[in-house]
Amino acid sequence: MIHVGPSVSRKCCFELREWIIPESHPRRESLLEREKLVEGMCDGVVVPQGLIAHGRGECFDYLLGETSIPPALEAERAAAAMFHLAKHPVISVNGNVAVLAAREVVELSEATGALIEVNLFYRTRERAKAIADLLYAHGARQVLGVDDATARIPGLDSMRGLVSPNGIYKADYVLLGIEDGDRTEALVRIGKTVAAIDLNPLSRTSLAASIPIVDHIKRALTNIKRYYESMSREEASRVINSFNPRKVIADTLLYIRNRLETLARQLMYDYR
Known part of the structure; x- marks a missing residue:
C-alpha cells in the first residue's frame, strides 16, 4: 500500500x-x-x-451503456440548433461541470458565441471564483456570475436564483448541466428555452427541460459542438420545429428497458 x-x-x-x-x-x-x-x-x-x-x-x-444513445443525439442536435436561433445564449456552469468538462464548455462557448456563467446552489464568492478561475485556465475569455450575480430569477428563492443581469437573467436560451430541477422549472416558467444535460431521465431537470439531454456532460457538450458546426440556420429551424421533449424521454426509457431485457436474456443464455 x-x-x-x-x-x-x-x-x-x-x-x-x-x-x-x-x-x-x-x-x-x-x-x-x-x-x-x-x-x-x-x-x-x-x-x-x-x-x-x-x-x-x-x-x-x-x-x-456509457454511450450517447439515439434519443440523446436527437436532443443534442436540438440543443445545437437553438444556439443558431437564440439571440442571447448562455452556458451555465456548476462545480461538477467545471471539473469534468471545463475545456468542452469553453470550446462550445467559443464556437457558438454563448456567454458562460457560474450558477450554484451552495454558493459562496470563493467557490464561484474558484470555478471561474478553472474556466479561465482552460481559455475562457469572460465568466459571469462571480461578482455580478445581482439579479434574481422570479420564484426561485435559493442561491440558484442569483444570476447576472447580463447573463442568465437576460438569456433567451440557457444550456445547463447536472441535476438542476428547481432552476430548470423556474427558467422555463418565465419563458426561456432550457437545454438540460442530466443522466437521470426521471429527474425534474429532465422532465421540465425544453430540451432534455440524457447523456454524460463531456459527451453531450462534444456532440452539441459537432452538430452546431455542421448545421445551417435553416436546418436548425426544421430541427426545433420537429423536436418533442416528451418523446425523447419516452424513447430513453424504452431504450433502457430494451437494453436490460437483452442483457438479462444473454445472462440466462450464458448460464445454460
Missing part, C-alpha cells in the same frame, strides 16, 4: 492515482473522473453533495 502523506500536493496525489490506475483497467476513465471530483472538492470547486450527484449519474450511465 502506498502512503500519501500531507506533504504531497493535491496535484501530485492525482498524478499518483493516475499512475496507480493501469491503462488496461476497464473503468479507468470513470475512476479518474472520480479522482478529479475529489480533487475539485479539495480545491473548493465541488461540494460533497456534488459527489453524490455524480455517483447517481454514473448509475444511469451504466444503464445507458
Whole structure:
C-alpha cells in the first residue's frame, strides 16, 4: 500500500492515482473522473453533495451503456440548433461541470458565441471564483456570475436564483448541466428555452427541460459542438420545429428497458 502523506500536493496525489490506475483497467476513465471530483472538492470547486450527484449519474450511465444513445443525439442536435436561433445564449456552469468538462464548455462557448456563467446552489464568492478561475485556465475569455450575480430569477428563492443581469437573467436560451430541477422549472416558467444535460431521465431537470439531454456532460457538450458546426440556420429551424421533449424521454426509457431485457436474456443464455 502506498502512503500519501500531507506533504504531497493535491496535484501530485492525482498524478499518483493516475499512475496507480493501469491503462488496461476497464473503468479507468470513470475512476479518474472520480479522482478529479475529489480533487475539485479539495480545491473548493465541488461540494460533497456534488459527489453524490455524480455517483447517481454514473448509475444511469451504466444503464445507458456509457454511450450517447439515439434519443440523446436527437436532443443534442436540438440543443445545437437553438444556439443558431437564440439571440442571447448562455452556458451555465456548476462545480461538477467545471471539473469534468471545463475545456468542452469553453470550446462550445467559443464556437457558438454563448456567454458562460457560474450558477450554484451552495454558493459562496470563493467557490464561484474558484470555478471561474478553472474556466479561465482552460481559455475562457469572460465568466459571469462571480461578482455580478445581482439579479434574481422570479420564484426561485435559493442561491440558484442569483444570476447576472447580463447573463442568465437576460438569456433567451440557457444550456445547463447536472441535476438542476428547481432552476430548470423556474427558467422555463418565465419563458426561456432550457437545454438540460442530466443522466437521470426521471429527474425534474429532465422532465421540465425544453430540451432534455440524457447523456454524460463531456459527451453531450462534444456532440452539441459537432452538430452546431455542421448545421445551417435553416436546418436548425426544421430541427426545433420537429423536436418533442416528451418523446425523447419516452424513447430513453424504452431504450433502457430494451437494453436490460437483452442483457438479462444473454445472462440466462450464458448460464445454460
